[in-house]
Amino acid sequence: MSTGLRIGTAPDSWGVWYPEHPRQIPWDRFLDEVQKAGYNWIELGPYGYLPTDPNQLQDELAKRDLKLSAGTVFTGFHKGEEQWQRAWDQAVQVAGxxxxxxxxxxxVxxxxxxxxxxxxALEARTLxxxxxxxxxxxxxRLGKALLEEYxxxxxxxxxxxSHVGxxxxxxxLLELTDPQYLNLCLDTGHYAYYGGDNLRLIQEHPERIGYLHLKQIDPEYRFEVLKNDIAFADSAIDVMVEPPAGIPEFGPIxxxxxxxxxxxxxxxxxDMPGVDIDLPLGIATRTRQHIFGCTSFARTR
Known part of the structure; x- marks a missing residue:
């Protein structure tokens, strides 16, 4: 068995936040550039950005030697029972x-x-x-249904x-949920955004780490954002920086x-919303080189 984690990338690293947007890179060029940057694994990104026909998607991935690691859905269960149908409607499409x-x-x-x-502000900051x-x-409930159905x-x-940061x-959240049905996609940047120590969380809850998003933040600018109450959407492209310019270090994680x-x-x-579409390929390539240069516990497949 390999001792290293499989390293991949996502549409977000090319500035893709929406299924369609005039400033976003076309999906076929995105796939071409992922291959060129040296990755073999990607995420689906916003549903509708990549082809939604499974046969077409499989063909497009295969001809570039790519595979899919995950999809993404958005939830608001704290708001009430009516949120179930919204979440499950997404899940049927995305998980399917x-x-x-x-x-x-x-x-999720x-x-x-x-x-x-x-x-x-749409609602209170805390629950x-x-x-x-x-x-x-x-x-x-969602985790159980995803596992049983798909x-x-x-x-x-x-x-x-968000309310969980x-x-x-x-x-x-970990204490209130069943590890059979919910574990963490530990996003190293979002967790560090609120001062979280990624290594401590991994060490204290190893059984709940199910997936990683690798991301770095500018540790000083983060405090400008928090102190001045700047919305994440407005600060994302500046506070989330190209590795290895920020924290946390990827190797130990x-x-x-x-x-x-x-x-x-x-x-x-x-996170690079609205970025010039000619910039991500270079950043993605250098980031991959940085990861493989800072640890021997990384692999492409």
Whole structure:
């Protein structure tokens, strides 16, 4: 068995946040550039960006020697029972497509308390006990259904400007949920955004680390953002920086997670909304070279 994690990338690292947007890179060029940058694994990205016909998607991936690691859905279970149908409608589309081409994971991102389009506050920044209970029960239900219906594992992604971002909030979610149905997509940048120590979380909850997003933040600019209450959507392209310019260091994290399970994915996911489409290829190539240069516990396949 290999001792290194499988390193991949995602549409987000090419600035893709939406199924369609005039400033985003065309999906076929994205796939070409992923191959050129030296990756073999990708995520689906926003549903509808890549082809949604499983046969077409499989063909497009195969001719570039690419494979799919995961899809992504968005949830708001803390808001109430009506959120179940919204989540499951997404899951049927995304998990159905992802599983059809071999993916075994679903990255689940909670709704933000602040709009990612306007920056306005949509609700309170923190949850009360009843909302936490709804959140946890909703994710356990989703994780169970994903596993039983599609053989796909739920990996929860804590996020800036969401209700689950700090160490205390992440740990509380773990305490309230069933490890059979929810583990973490530990996004190293988003966790560090609120001061989280990635290595400590890995060491204290090794059984709950199911997936990685590799990302670095500018540790000083982060405090400008937090102190001045700048929306993440407005700061993402500046606070999330090209490795190795930021924190945390990737090598120790990759090695700690590889010791838990070398089959875990480590997907480079640098937030670059609205970026010039000619920039990502160089950044993605250099990031891959940095990762393979800073640890021997990384592999392409």
């Amino acid at each position: 497509l992802a599983a059809a081409v071999g993916a075994e994971h679903m990255v 991102i909670p709704d933000l308390w602040r709009s990612d389009l306007t920056g306005e 009360d006990a009843e909302q936490w209970d709804k959140l946890a029960k909703g994710h356990d 053989g796909v594992k739920q990996q929860f992604h804590s996020h800036a400007d 700090t160490r205390g909030e992440v740990v509380r 990759i090695e700690a997670v590889a010791a838990i399970d070398p089959e875990i994915f480590a997907i480079v996911e640098q």
